[in-house]
Amino acid sequence: MPGIRRFGALFGAVVAPTSFVTGLLYYFGLNQAYWFYAYFGVDATMLGLGTTDYLVISVDSLFVPMVVTAAAGLAAFWGHDLLRARLAAGARPHMLRTLVPALGGVGFLLALAGFWSVLDDRFFLRGHLAAAPLCLAIGVVLLAYTLQLRRSLPPEDDVSHPRGTSDDTSDPPTPPDQPEEPPVPSTPRPPEPVRQEWAALAEWAVVFVLVGLSLIWAASDYAAAVGRGRAQHLVSTFPTSTTAVVRSERSLGIEAAGVRELHCHGAKSAYPYRYEGLVLVIQSANQYVLLPQTWTPQTGVALIIPRTDSVRLEFVPYTALGVLGRSTC
Known part of the structure; x- marks a missing residue:
């Protein structure tokens, strides 16, 4: 997928990775500290916590989300390799009939639920920890993956009638006593339109923004829950x-x-x-x-x-x- 590679190179050239990660750690540490001290009725901003304090605190709130995200990414890569192996073995017609519509349908429902949660605070997903942002992120990823998977496949007629195979429903051969008709020239398939580079970059930029904001939303909810949980545990001791x-x-x-x-x-x-x-x-x-x-x-x-x-x-x-x-x- 050259589009995502081009977008990754452009993003790395514009945003310094170290500064980006440091900013995220600072934000999550600040969020956890705020909810921790808010449980006791104390405004965390008056405590004079520094950048190092927030970076250290963020490890507590980001450990579980990072482990879960890494495990989910590893499972996704393994699943993609398994799918490629099945496609190479000739399972394309079956995949077209089942997998692509299933992934697209699940992704659409999850993305719709996530968007609904953004627009309506009373939606039932908002009452569950990180459910709404995770639905949005997973739904957008599934939709993007389904679209890229569909683009990488040949047209349906090429899949149904591979080149070099005979069709059982072909016309019978011409009897010997009849003159052989000249072959009808086949109409060449029009070339598929080539996507512009800016369109691919814009598409992956939108996907990155939606998934990134959803993951930040989910991690923020988890950091707030961790802050309150740590405060409650401290009181119990x-x-x-x-x-x-x-x-x-x-x-x-x-x-x-x-x-x-x-x-x-x-x-x-x-x-x-x-x-x-x-x-x-x-x-x-x-x-x-x-x-x-x-x-x-x-x-x-x-x-x-x-x-x-x-x-x-x-x-x-x-x-x-x-x-x-x-x-x-």
Whole structure:
């Protein structure tokens, strides 16, 4: 398929592959981080996460989609090689009658469902994870593959009557007592029209845009689901997590449920205020993001405390939680 090869060369000349991949990783990492912290009611943009942070986070959200896409691509290549072997063995008439219409019909239905999901947010596919974009991507790929497969085949009459074979329904030979009629010259088949190069490039460009946007849509949905799932898993580990004890020179006014404030009145204490029952989520941009150990989506609040010399954090592992609640300073 020279069209797709020409488009691939043109795309590689216009868009740098490294920059393109880096941009995608950054986008998916940003998407996952946004939904992760949004579960706790925190705007991720105020955490000061950098490009490296988003690139590292994106690995978590893209691992499964990349594995599935690679496996699907490998299966498609193997299936194409198997089909070519069947065609070389003389299975073209059967393929024309069954495979091409079947692939075209399935691709049309999937693409139609995907387009409908784009136009109507209430379509039932939108309620399932990545179902709508995957239907659109697979449908467009099947339609494009069916069209290219049909173009690569000879006309139907050439397939039904291969050159060099006799037909059982041919006219009987002329009897000896009758003069032989002169052969009727065969009408040459008109040459097939040659597609313009710009038409092939435009076709593959549209296919690439539709499939690429659909895969980005699917990966974005998956990244959002991974972000929310990681947040829910983190909350489930709070009862057995390491507790963060915040010591401060002055009162921080924390009144979250499950957080205990202890005030040490001794003059020798550099940090007289002590807060227990917290879990550190992340330290970023010189600030701490902490959650109460009893945090729930209905009653919990997120705390963002600046990282300064007036605040100190201590960590108590789960096995040593018995030391908490004491008033020692």
